[in-house]
Structure formats: C-alpha cells, structure tokens
Amino acid sequence: MKFPIVGTTQLLGVIGDPIGHTLSPVIHNRALAALGLDYVYLPFAVKPADMAVAIAGLGALNVQGFNVTIPHKQSVIAHLGEITPLAAQVGAVNTVWPTEKGWAGTNTDVQGFLAPLRSLSQSWQETQVMILGYGGAARAVVAACDQLGCQGMTIAGRNPEKLAAFGQSWPQLKAPLKTILWEHLTPNLSEAALVVNTTPIGMAPHGDQSPLSQEQLAQLASTAIVYDLIYKPRPTRLLAHAHAQGLHTIDGLEMLIHQGAIALEQWIGQPPDITVMINAAQEFLGLNC
Numbered sequence: 001m002k003f004p005i006v007g008t009t010q011l012l013g014v015i016g017d018p019i020g021h022t023l024s025p026v027i028h029n030r031a032l033a034a035l036g037l038d039y040v041y042l043p044f045a046v047k048p049a050d051m052a053v054a055i056a057g058l059g060a061l062n063v064q065g066f067n068v069t070i071p072h073k074q075s076v077i078a079h080l081g082e083i084t085p086l087a088a089q090v091g092a093v094n095t096v097w098p099t100e101k102g103w104a105g106t107n108t109d110v111q112g113f114l115a116p117l118r119s120l121s122q123s124w125q126e127t128q129v130m131i132l133g134y135g136g137a138a139r140a141v142v143a144a145c146d147q148l149g150c151q152g153m154t155i156a157g158r159n160p161e162k163l164a165a166f167g168q169s170w171p172q173l174k175a176p177l178k179t180i181l182w183e184h185l186t187p188n189l190s191e192a193a194l195v196v197n198t199t200p201i202g203m204a205p206h207g208d209q210s211p212l213s214q215e216q217l218a219q220l221a222s223t224a225i226v227y228d229l230i231y232k233p234r235p236t237r238l239l240a241h242a243h244a245q246g247l248h249t250i251d252g253l254e255m256l257i258h259q260g261a262i263a264l265e266q267w268i269g270q271p272p273d274i275t276v277m278i279n280a281a282q283e284f285l286g287l288n289c
C-alpha cells in the first residue's frame, strides 16, 4: 500500500467469510509498498448468498484482481468466465483477475506448495508421498505432487465415505493414488519419502498436538522429508519431532508466501520481493525466524 491513497489508486483484495484472520492484506500491501506501486489490497467479508452480487460489484468498482478464501474457493468458479486447467483439476480457485471476457481464475496454492520442494533440486520420480487429510489443501497437494512427477501418493483419512469420494475425484493423474484409513497409517509410513500434513492437527492454539506420534515418525526412512502446511506455531510439534530425528522439515510459511506472490505477479505483471513478504508475515504472526 502506497500512502497517500489518491484518486488513481488501484484496488486489489480478498473475499472470504469470515475474513478477519486473513494474512493476505499484510503480505500484499507490504510487497506493493516495496515496489512503490499505487495499489491497495483490502479484505472483503462476503457471505455465500451474496457471491453473485459481490463479484459483479468488484467488476463494477474496477477491482484489478482478488484472492478467494474459505468458504468460496469452489463456489466462485460458477461466477468466472474461465479457469485454468490446473484450477479445474484441483476444483478450486484462489486467484481471480479481469479479462475482456469477464473474470478468469487459477489456483496458486499448487505452485506455492511446490516452491520449497523445487528449491531442493532433487529427482522425485521414485518418491512415494503420504498425504494426511483429504480437504481443500490436500487437493492442491495431490495436483502438485502429480506435477512434480512423484511415483505415487497415499491419502490417509478418518472418514471412509469422504476418503473414497476423494480417491475417485482424480480421473487424470499420472501418478497412482491410493487411500487408506487413518488407523492403517503406521505400516504404510516406511515407504513414504515425503509426508505432508494437510490436517489442522497441531495448529495454534493446539500446538501440543501432532498428527503422527514419535513412534510413527521413527518408521520413516532417514532421508524422508516431513512437510507441514501449518505455519503457526513454528515449528509445529510434528516438525520439531521430525527435526529431532534428523529428518528434513518444511513448514507452511513458504507455501503461504509463494501462493500470494504468484497471485500478485498475475495482477501487477512483475514479481514481488519474497523476503519482504516473509518478513511482513513473520512480524505480524510473531513467529520465530
């Protein structure tokens, strides 16, 4: 955000319900200020019943782009003129921009998730992935691991019906995907080279919890990577135990920042400074660096 806001200031924003928890204004306004751009990024609380009028209103107000968060990531698709093949595969949109034909949408969570993995510059062809949970974030993780070229994926979940529905919702994956019930997790861990927690287990204020026990972590190979999408507390109990065991760990902060940075580049046509965005998030969340 550049001060002062003047008559030429362009609008960006995020829609969600509730919206009070969002970090997006913090990271985007800091990145826009660092670039010296005449934009402001605002939070918009939009009830599900008001989606059509809200999206038409964003267009009428000449908003230059917006993010979409819970609970609108799926339902927004019906209000867009086009979505990318990636967003169609994930079944969710988190980034929208105006085109001559109306609004277009994509999903930047996938590339956000991949950013810290790609920086490891290793081959993923022989990587078996264990994904804990089958919610919205798990959908982005499956699409991402398929894009990465992983050998196969296993999804662990606690509800048999939801698990089966998730497993059947991927007609075009390159990598085989299997589903297992949570209670069958332990014997499947030894083959996992990448474990991803997409459940909220361990998220503040329940930082004393972990989706895997220390005994379960001990089943993993010493070269395994443990990736927790949660970014507060930092580290989570899961990552603290994995790190103590000598495993490579990744938390959710980089994913959060990179999905935002990709969205911002889509809107303003230039890459923002990732470090500026990370610092803004860490300051706001009171995280350890």
Ligand code: NAP
Pocket: 109, 112, 133, 134, 135, 136, 137, 138, 157, 158, 159, 162, 182, 198, 199, 200, 201, 203, 229, 230, 231, 252, 253, 255, 256, 257, 259
């Ligand atoms: P979601 O759609 O509500 O999905 C949560 C999943 O966790 C569901 O599959 C749920 O299963 C499962 N789960 C919850 N409690 C469980 C338990 N005790 N045991 C087993 N499974 C359990 O949420 P989401 O949007 O995917 O987000 C999930 C997490 O990822 C949150 O912590 C969120 O903050 C984080 N996230 C981080 C980023 C990032 O940028 N770093 C981005 C997106 C999400 P049931 O349906 O059976 O309850």
